[in-house]
Amino acid sequence: MPETSLIFPAAEYRGRVARLQEQMTTEGVDALLLTTAADVFYVTGFLTRFWESPARPWFVIVPVLGDPVAVIPSIGAPLMQRTWIEQIRTWDAPDPEDDGRTLLIDTLTSLVPDHGHVALPMGLETHLRMALLDYHAVRSALAPRRVVDGTEILQRVREVKSEAEIAKIRSSCAIAGRAFDRVPEIAGAGRPLDQLFREFQALLLEEGADWVSYLAGGAGLEGYGDVISPAPSEPLVRGDILMLDTGAVREGYFCDFDRNYAIGPASDLAKRTHEALWCATQTCLEALRPGMLARDVHHILCDALRAKGATPGGGRLGHGLGLTLTEWPSFTPKDTTPLRAGMVLTLEPGAITGADRILVHEENIVLRDSGAELLSPRAPAELPELL
């Protein structure tokens, strides 16, 4: 098979590694151990849906000096060899006696001095994708080396996207935008919601998504009960507000935004709430600047909703976006992450329309020195009406 797995030129990955190494130097860390699909893809360009199988762990080690080392199941070697990574160590996984543990320990001990520090992401919005027994064994075997938290190292680097990354996310957003434009082809009174979900995923593929990692939504009079449920088989009825929220993927990069549609004429409350959500987003688009904190976005959106007579609701009101459907930071009252130019973010205000009912609205942006630049095609100001 041809050389298709890089996604970006090697220079892109070298730049990422250099930025990670700079952070590692600042924090006195000798090696960074990565185990998740997004982190491994970020450093290597290794992109595969094979992560869907929980059978095997995958490791990439970024030393503070020199190139990354992949310690991976041999089934992944042909694909990893087509990336820019040159040091690839493999074992036959899954192995019930030693599933890469010894190879990982040997690699880490060869790269990190006896009293050095190995960092791995341990904080909010991270997890470790390896067997916990092996983690404990590796940690013990590394002593007197210390295992420390690498969340700051990774998140402060990954959260600022390169222009090449921004172009990929814009492309995913455009795909979803074209699919949303075609919703009138598949939605209307009498159409079962589960079937509509299938058809919408097919539209996303037709418009160029490589795969559809996320689709959620809901439908109901003046809003929906929650925004994470699978679709029920009940048909849409006149008066419903239909919401579709998708994370379509192209070349490893996600979009994450939603659109609302009224099935038949919408009620005044639904129209007013949709307008409040749209206007709150507009206010935020105009106000956003680097240097603000994540919690400031929450305040801006809540204030703007209240100014339009709407009641904020629906959890966090946006988040980071890129290699996964959602990334840090979170637009909550508590998140103090500083916003920086190059961050790709979602603005996702929600408003309560009744007992257990909400409406939500979402756009994707990149933050520039001068403010927000839309990546998703802007939703119409008026709630669109379908027959």
Place this chain on the structure above:
Amino acid sequence: MPETSLIFPAAEYRGRVARLQEQMTTEGVDALLLTTAADVFYVTGFLTRFWESPARPWFVIVPVLGDPVAVIPSIGAPLMQRTWIEQIRTWDAPDPEDDGRTLLIDTLTSLVPDHGHVALPMGLETHLRMALLDYHAVRSALAPRRVVDGTEILQRVREVKSEAEIAKIRSSCAIAGRAFDRVPEIAGAGRPLDQLFREFQALLLEEGADWVSYLAGGAGLEGYGDVISPAPSEPLVRGDILMLDTGAVREGYFCDFDRNYAIGPASDLAKRTHEALWCATQTCLEALRPGMLARDVHHILCDALRAKGATPGGGRLGHGLGLTLTEWPSFTPKDTTPLRAGMVLTLEPGAITGADRILVHEENIVLRDSGAELLSPRAPAELPELL
């Protein structure tokens, strides 16, 4: 929204919990802590694609006596309330100060006596889906309670499927079978492989998949280089063998099987190898019995391939299947897991056809007392030829 999230009647989940509790009693464990999508779905019926967001941890605790307790982000409460679970404790996630940590500790300490044991899956083919810093904090706070490995408890129960589960997997297999039958509509010389991958996913959705969590494959003369890469944009050419391998999902249950197609006339080597793979699968279908070990399946398939003049290759030669694309055991020379009636398994022989080239073939079965019962529609004995 209506009551659609149970998938099965509550009795199904109660039976699962009773079997887990029986194992827990045997092993002297007071509570089992679950954190992954599959484990949480298994016990509760909580099914959502929202796991795609790494932002929030989710916890379900199965005490050795009594009903499970969900400790989850409040955004999941409406959906969890529609399952059979009655004890639901929530927090507003993500919370940078305390992302469910205190609530989890309080719940575990209230359920487990001071010198009790809390189990969580730590072994092969498992991982912990929560922030590692929180894991360490919870572990410390639970002392003098001990945190122990719960892999055996969970895997020995989950690996034997109920008839209700088998019916779901059969349904997913039938969907993929119908889509594979329609591959001649989309594949042929000159068709770019990446576009074909998109169209095949659309066929799976059209045939009833709720979503397509996995699609891999390859194409090349007399075989493909690896089986986990994304599709390149190069067009198929006459002489290629095309392989598509899919994990389509319906109501939370996966299929996982592949099909091969020759683009134009196949070479004698490709035909012979396909026949050897088909016959090895047939031999295995006839020989499989409960009481064999996982490694016996590896031996049966390898011997049958060699008897037909083929060279085994391609890693493990099959595995468990159900709530995830792949489950334990693995058909490798080292896996000594006993096969039991009710296990759903894939038979996946691979054969080497040249330097860096293999052909693979896969079927899904359920093991009965009397032997293997096919869940996937059996592949044609002869390699199908497309124009």
